[in-house]
Amino acid sequence: MNIIDDLKMQYKLGGVAHRLIYWNVACFLVSLVFFYEFKSGSFHFPNWVALSTVPSVFGLMPWTFLTYSFFHDGFWHLxxxxxxxNFASSLFLTFFTQKQLLGLYILGAIFAGVAFVLGYYILNLSASIVGASAAIMAVLVAVTTxxxxxxxxLLLIGNVKLWHITAVILILDLMQFRLDNTGGHISHLAGALFxxxxIRLLQKxxxxxxxxxxxxTFFANLFKKSSSTPFKKVHKNYGKPVEKRVSKIITKDKAQQQIDEILDKISQSGYDSLTKDEKEFLFKAGK
Structure with missing residues (x-):
């Protein structure tokens, strides 16, 4: 199995957190090709990707309230x-589901985007923003709450309480609020609030x-092909069951059992603990 197949399998078997990381990395690679200017050494994101505070812009492109949270303006930012x-999502998934993580990430990004636009409207400023920081802050503050x-x-520090880590990050944002990247700090704090x-609403x-x-689910059902085929002929067979059909079901059950055992191993020890043969088997089974 080559590296591409290995990455495909990790993406398929990984949870929402891994897939969101993959999407962020993929969007960064795309931005390097299309939005990076080597002469100036900086990114220039178009209005249909970054979230702009100009009403005539985001009004025509409302999807930017989400797309901005998948792009970054530098490698270290990413x-x-x-x-x-990765740290916050692993803690969050200890208590909550994959669907709740995805919902929190998306809604946190949208909420922070709205706060960014409103904040700059009040300050009578205009700018655009990219970055997943606000959505990530939503996840971190949620599990901390x-x-x-x-x-x-923590490495070199030892055991600390989770709220200490979150408090330090929030204090740093508040300290830099008026220094630089005001819009970024508005979105970070809005994500934290969300x-x-x-969590408070979830507890209620x-x-x-x-x-x-x-x-x-709505869009998935909208584009899902109908399982029923019109004018399909149904032939009734009153003969005795064929023995081969029974053995085929048994073979399928054994294969499924092997898949379940491998998935259990991944959940306990991680994907890297699989042998080469097990990875090959999963890759062929996923086709």
């Missing part, structure tokens, strides 16, 4: 965000992630 997201006293072990509200019985799940 790397830091993905490291924090739910389990603030959870102990996290993460807090998400309202799961906001169901909005995203419902939209995805």
């Amino acid at each position: 790397l830091f965000n993905m490291m924090v997201f 739910y389990q603030p006293l959870m102990h996290v072990r 993460g807090f509200l998400f 019985g309202t799961d906001l992630s169901e909005i995203v799940t419902g939209v995805i």
Whole structure:
């Protein structure tokens, strides 16, 4: 199995967090090809990707309230965000579901985008923004709100409480609010606020992630091909069951059992713990 097949299998078997990281990395690679100017050494994102505060722009392209959260204006920006997201999402998934993580990421990005636009309207400023920081802050603050006293072990520091880590990040954002990247800090704090509200509403019985799940399900059903075929002839067979058909079902059950055993191994030890033969088997089974 080559590297491409290995990445495909990890994407297929990985959860929402891995797939969001893949999408962020893929969007960064696309931006390097199409939006990076080597002469100036900077990115220039078009209005149909970045979120602009100009009403005539975002009014015609409302999808930018989400697309901005998948693009980054530098490698270190991307790397830091993905490291924090990997950390926050792994903690979040300890208590909540994959669908709730996806819903929180998307709704957190949209909420922060709206706050960014409103904030710049009040300040009478105009700008555009990219970056997943706001959506990531929503995830981090959400899990911190739910389990603030959870102990996290940090390299060279040791055990610290989760709320200490989150508090430091929020304080740094507040300290830099008027220094530079004001719009970025507005969106970060808005994402943090949404993460807090998400958990509080969830504890009261309202799961906001169901909005995203419902939209995805609607479009999935809209484009799903009908399983029923018109004018299909049905032949009744009153003869005895063929022995080969029984053995085929048994073979399928054994293969499924092997897949389940491999998936259990991945959940316990990770994808890298699989042998080469097991990876090959999963790749062929996924075709």
